[in-house]
Structure formats: C-alpha cells, structure tokens
Amino acid sequence: MPALVFMAAIFVVSHQSSVSIPFDAPDYYAHGISYTVLGCLLIRALAGGDLKAMTWNLVLLATVIGGLYGISDEFHQSFIPGRHPSVSDVIADTVGSLAGAVAGAALGGWLRRPTRPSAHPPTL
Numbered sequence: 001m002p003a004l005v006f007m008a009a010i011f012v013v014s015h016q017s018s019v020s021i022p023f024d025a026p027d028y029y030a031h032g033i034s035y036t037v038l039g040c041l042l043i044r045a046l047a048g049g050d051l052k053a054m055t056w057n058l059v060l061l062a063t064v065i066g067g068l069y070g071i072s073d074e075f076h077q078s079f080i081p082g083r084h085p086s087v088s089d090v091i092a093d094t095v096g097s098l099a100g101a102v103a104g105a106a107l108g109g110w111l112r113r114p115t116r117p118s119a120h121p122p123t124l
Contacts, residue, residue, distance in 0.1 A: 003041035007069060010034060014073050017082035028092035031070070035093040039066050039100020047108065054108035059101040066097025 013019055021030045042062035047053040070093025074085035 001045075003038065003045045006038055006041050010038070010069075010073060011076065014077050014083070015080060017080060027086070028088045031089045031092035032096040032099075035066050035070060035096030036100040036103070038069070039063065039097035039102075040104045041100075042066055042097065043101040043104040047104075051104070051108040054105040056105065059098070059105045062101035062104075063094065063098040066101070067094035070094060070097070 019030075021027060039062050042065055043054055043058050044051070046058045046061055047055075067090070070090045073093065074090055077083040078085045
C-alpha cells in the first residue's frame with residue numbers, strides 16, 4: 001500500500017502546471033530522489049513487506065516497474081499545460097528506482113547475515 005500511495009502522490013504532483021523544485025535544482029534531481037523512494041517502497045512491496053525476502057530478481061522487477069511508471073508519468077505530463085515530457089526525467093526515474101531497490105535489497109541482505117556468537121559465553 002505505501003508504494004501505491006507514493007505513486008498517487010507522484011501523479012498528483014505531475015498534474016500541476018508548475019512545480020517548484022528547491023534550490024533551483026534541475027527537474028531530473030527531483031525525479032531521481034522521488035523514484036529512489038519509490039524503488040525502496042516497490043521492493044518492499046514485492047518482497048511482501050519482509051526485508052529478508054528481497055532478491056536480485058525483485059530488484060530488477062522494482063526497477064522495471066519504476067521505469068515504466070516514469071514513462072507513464074512523462075506521458076501524463078504531456079497533457080498538462082506548462083509541462084513537457086523528457087527522456088532525461090525517465091532516465092532519472094529508472095536510475096532512482098534502481099538505486100532505491102538496491103538500497104532496500106542491501107538492507108535485506110544485511111538483515112539476513114548470520115549473527116556471530118558472542119565472544120564471551122553467558123555466565124550462570
């Protein structure tokens with residue numbers, strides 16, 4: 001559900017004729033950051049909420065879903081006055097989705113690592 005809510009938020013922002021980006025950063029920065037969050041949420045959703053269940057196949061799937069959503073976002077923007085579709089935004093969306101999915105998978109791998117036994121056995 002969090003991924004769908006975030007995708008809806010992206011849609012709402014994309015539906016605005018003008019979007020203010022802090023620090024006068026290029027548009028693709030905002031796309032990259034937003035889709036990094038989306039990539040994290042997508043891989044979490046694809047893993048069923050279990051961070052330990054994340055795999056590289058899910059990273060690929062989350063990246064593809066994020067990239068396709070980015071394409072649909074740019075298509076949507078083509079109908080909004082004052083907005084224009086951009087290939088660089090789609091690239092930023094896809095790279096951001098990949099970065100977020102990899103970060104989520106890395107966290108899952110870190111959580112899956114075996115715990116080391118304590119150097120000192122418990123005393124009775």
